[in-house]
Amino acid sequence: MNRNHQFEIERQVSPDSHVLYLKGELDLSKAADLRAAADPYVAETGRTLVLNLKDLQYIDSTGIGVILSLLKARHVLKAPILVEEIPTKIQRLFDMTGLTSFIQQTSNYAN
DSSP states (O other): OOTTOOEEEEEEEOSSEEEEEEEEEEOTTTHHHHHHHHHHHHTOTTSEEEEEEEEEEEEOHHHHHHHHHHHHHHHHTTOOEEEEOBOHHHHHHHHHHTGGGGOOBSOBOOO
16 A cells, blocks of 8 residues: 555635545545545535545545535435535446435536
């Protein structure tokens, strides 16, 4: 495993949404970073929470677990959450783990 992997989260706020752009490798060592970045927006039900995965290169089961917990939390609050621009290799993982059926997607990204 590459110990020098990078993970970044960029935030964009608009009147209608909070967009988190995930970049790099999301694994056990970075899952808490995603949780910390998303938590302030989870309870803000007046805006859609959007996860943009266009530049996500890798995700492990811990990262998938964080995304699933965000989906569940927003569902309980009846608040919208979208996942957009999912790379093909990440989409395959979501399909295999059953996560796809819980995701509302705006678009897919093929790479």
